[in-house]
Amino acid sequence: MARRWIVTALGKDRPGIVAGVTGLLYKLGCNLEDSAMTRLEGEFAIMLIFSTPQRATAASLAQAFAPLQRRLKLVIHLKPLTKPESKTPKPRGRRHTISVYGADRPGIVFRIASFLARRKVNITDVHTHRSAGRGPSLYSLLLELELPRSRSADALEAQLERIAQRLGVHVSLTSAEPDVL
Amino acid sequence: MAVLPIRKFPDPLLKSPTRNVLKLDDQIKRLIQAMIATMRHYPHCVGLAAPQVGSEYRIAVMDVSGHPKAEKPHGLLVLINPIVMEYGPREKVGREGCMSVPDFTGNVPRAMKLRLRAFDQTGSPQDWTLRGFEAVVAQHEIDHLDGLLFLDRVERVGSDVFRRKTYR
Numbered sequence: 001m002a003r004r005w006i007v008t009a010l011g012k013d014r015p016g017i018v019a020g021v022t023g024l025l026y027k028l029g030c031n032l033e034d035s036a037m038t039r040l041e042g043e044f045a046i047m048l049i050f051s052t053p054q055r056a057t058a059a060s061l062a063q064a065f066a067p068l069q070r071r072l073k074l075v076i077h078l079k080p081l082t083k084p085e086s087k088t089p090k091p092r093g094r095r096h097t098i099s100v101y102g103a104d105r106p107g108i109v110f111r112i113a114s115f116l117a118r119r120k121v122n123i124t125d126v127h128t129h130r131s132a133g134r135g136p137s138l139y140s141l142l143l144e145l146e147l148p149r150s151r152s153a154d155a156l157e158a159q160l161e162r163i164a165q166r167l168g169v170h171v172s173l174t175s176a177e178p179d180v181l
Numbered sequence: 182m183a184v185l186p187i188r189k190f191p192d193p194l195l196k197s198p199t200r201n202v203l204k205l206d207d208q209i210k211r212l213i214q215a216m217i218a219t220m221r222h223y224p225h226c227v228g229l230a231a232p233q234v235g236s237e238y239r240i241a242v243m244d245v246s247g248h249p250k251a252e253k254p255h256g257l258l259v260l261i262n263p264i265v266m267e268y269g270p271r272e273k274v275g276r277e278g279c280m281s282v283p284d285f286t287g288n289v290p291r292a293m294k295l296r297l298r299a300f301d302q303t304g305s306p307q308d309w310t311l312r313g314f315e316a317v318v319a320q321h322e323i324d325h326l327d328g329l330l331f332l333d334r335v336e337r338v339g340s341d342v343f344r345r346k347t348y349r
Contacts, residue, residue, distance in 0.1 A: 177276070178276040178277060179225075179227070179250070179275065179276070179277060179278065179314070179317075180223075180226060180279065181228050181321040181331075
């Protein structure tokens with residue numbers, strides 16, 4: 001039994017997926033909160049946090065989603081959020097963006113991400129894109145991270161540059177702290 | 182000087198164009214002093230536009246001195262009936278937040294140079310050339326006077342709008 005849930009829905013892209021999922025939640029009296037929905041090649045993916053008007057069970061929600069799942073051929077996963085999971089996470093440092101691009105080759109994301117993980121730098125957002133044209137493909141990676149205050153951005157960028165050099169790609173680290181104007 | 186409460190979106194005043202000040206009377210002077218006091222009250226605040234404090238007049242105050250991104254700032258600027266005479270050719274994208282849109286930040290392209298004409302707090306017409314961060318702040322504040330928020334300026338919602346929730 002929970003009041004807040006996260007749902008993921010995956011399926012072949014077609015018109016009506018967003019309307020289907022949000023329409024169902026609307027009819028159930030749920031409130032949509034944060035979401036990310038995007039198309040990767042031909043697949044459409046939804047990640048969405050919602051709250052229910054009363055405490056709900058996984059079984060009752062799964063039942064409510066079943067017709068939609070069949071109609072749009074979606075793979076749906078529902079996870080209840082406990083009270084502690086519902087808490088807004090505390091920032092673990094200053095927000096920065098890393099941009100990497102270069103000729104596609106295996107290991108770009110892994111090398112950058114494992115370097116950050118070893119330094120306990122938390123990644124909060126990742127977008128990657130591979131060009132699909134003819135000829136050598138270009139890979140681009142954009143990720144957002146929280147840089148602990150104990151770490152210097154300049155030192156981190158210098159280390160990232162050494163990794164990028166070995167991978168034959170370009171890297172830059174920029175501050176993404178907002179200015180309140 | 183009392184600190185004025187900050188209006189937050191969806192307050193309709195934030196989406197309405199302002200009207201020009203016709204006379205720099207005591208009421209307007211008091212409003213300007215209160216806007217300066219309000220701006221100074223918030224530690225990271227570098228600019229404030231009249232609609233943010235509930236006024237429909239075309240007035241903004243700003244001061245970027247002391248901000249790490251400011252180069253050769255002018256100090257306190259009071260802009261009455263400002264108009265942009267010229268935008269510089271170079272644009273840069275920066276992440277902006279706004280006290281009137283507390284939960285979000287967004288990537289906004291802004292001109293790096295701005296030529297402005299406005300009346301100052303004594304009522305004299307002035308031409309200012311602002312550069313870098315100071316130019317960005319002026320564009321953000323003048324947008325407020327035209328009923329525009331930074332959310333009107335983001336190009337792609339997918340990667341340009343971010344929740345600021347984790348920052349509080």
